Amino acid sequence: MHTAGAIGGGTLRTMSSTKLLSIVGPGRSGTTIIASVLGEIDGVCNVGELRWLWGRGILERRPCGCGLPPDECPVWSRVVGKVREEGSESPAEIVAAQGKLASRRQRLRVIRSATRGQVDWPALERVRAVTQRLIPAIVDVTDARVIVDSSKRAHDAAVLAGLDGVEHYVLHIVRDPCAVAFSWQRRDKTVHIGDRTRTMSTRRLLPSCQRWLENCLSAEVLRRHVPPERWMFLRYEDFATEPQAAVARLLAFLGEHGTPPFADERNIVLGVQHTVAGNPNRFRVGTVRITLDDEWNRRMPRRRRLAVRAITWPGLLRYHYPLTGGLVRRPGRPGHREDSRGLPATG
Numbered sequence: 001m002h003t004a005g006a007i008g009g010g011t012l013r014t015m016s017s018t019k020l021l022s023i024v025g026p027g028r029s030g031t032t033i034i035a036s037v038l039g040e041i042d043g044v045c046n047v048g049e050l051r052w053l054w055g056r057g058i059l060e061r062r063p064c065g066c067g068l069p070p071d072e073c074p075v076w077s078r079v080v081g082k083v084r085e086e087g088s089e090s091p092a093e094i095v096a097a098q099g100k101l102a103s104r105r106q107r108l109r110v111i112r113s114a115t116r117g118q119v120d121w122p123a124l125e126r127v128r129a130v131t132q133r134l135i136p137a138i139v140d141v142t143d144a145r146v147i148v149d150s151s152k153r154a155h156d157a158a159v160l161a162g163l164d165g166v167e168h169y170v171l172h173i174v175r176d177p178c179a180v181a182f183s184w185q186r187r188d189k190t191v192h193i194g195d196r197t198r199t200m201s202t203r204r205l206l207p208s209c210q211r212w213l214e215n216c217l218s219a220e221v222l223r224r225h226v227p228p229e230r231w232m233f234l235r236y237e238d239f240a241t242e243p244q245a246a247v248a249r250l251l252a253f254l255g256e257h258g259t260p261p262f263a264d265e266r267n268i269v270l271g272v273q274h275t276v277a278g279n280p281n282r283f284r285v286g287t288v289r290i291t292l293d294d295e296w297n298r299r300m301p302r303r304r305r306l307a308v309r310a311i312t313w314p315g316l317l318r319y320h321y322p323l324t325g326g327l328v329r330r331p332g333r334p335g336h337r338e339d340s341r342g343l344p345a346t347g
């Protein structure tokens with residue numbers, strides 16, 4: 001939800017009718033643009049990467065999608081005020097607890113506890129307790145029926161899966177790791193917002209591949225803890241090739257009937273959305289064209305591609321990406337089967 005007019009409806013929806021969508025997938029896989037498309041639909045609130053609210057948002061005062069720091073934003077200032085009315089923990093304490101959950105050793109433990117009730121783990125209990133107050137506060141302030149969180153990491157989605165009184169859904173997005181590695185390596189990648197330019201951060205080839213694999217493996221572990229009808233798999237390439245069809249599938253998955261912001265087959269019109277810190281693409285407003293960004297296929301040296309494919313091959317097999325060569329097979333091509341959730345059928 002993006003308009004000031006939608007703010008402060010003051011309607012306290014019952015939590016049982018709130019749908020919470022976690023978008024999980026490696027960075028640079030289109031998670032931000034897909035969340036932005038959903039955020040334009042009536043009744044849907046795209047909150048950006050919710051995991052950053054307390055650290056980058058409240059403590060570092062990095063701007064919301066509206067350009068204001070969260071403590072001045074008309075949405076987040078009210079949301080955070082409500083959350084803090086009911087609890088005594090400081091933002092620094094919340095960030096410290098989040099940090100304990102995010103360590104490499106602990107992430108799987110968080111994911112495995114996704115659907116368990118009580119857990120004897122103070123850090124997880126603290127993060128869950130704050131999030132349990134945060135979601136109704138967002139609903140109360142925005143009057144949203146569906147909340148979209150593009151935090152991307154499976155263990156953050158697991159925290160949401162463990163909340164009481166919400167319908168939790170997961171959208172798992174994967175993009176060809178060559179495209180992801182190419183995007184992370186580009187030093188010239190910038191986003192223009194008004195008269196300002198924001199530079200995208202960079203990552204070297206090996207860490208990019210490792211993160212891609214880790215993200216995919218974590219998502220597969222999480223998937224075991226999510227009911228099949230609440231899990232949807234989508235390849236970025238399939239979204240970018242036929243965006244309207246992909247969004248229609250996504251809405252059907254969520255049981256929603258709103259109108260997505262397509263001006264035509266490929267162009268969407270985005271307004272200001274109150275997204276907490278994350279990918280600079282969230283600041284884009286106006287007409288945005290969705291295209292399959294396949295520049296890597298022309299510019300990425302062959303030896304680098306082969307290196308990426310050699311490291312990430314288990315994921316390539318799982319998600320039907322080529323083990324050698326270039327672009328992904330197109331959807332619907334013979335040999336590309338999908339199960340009812342859109343997950344490439346294995347075996």
Ligand SMILES: [Zn+2]
Nearest residue numbers: 064066073274
């Ligand atoms: Zn805002």
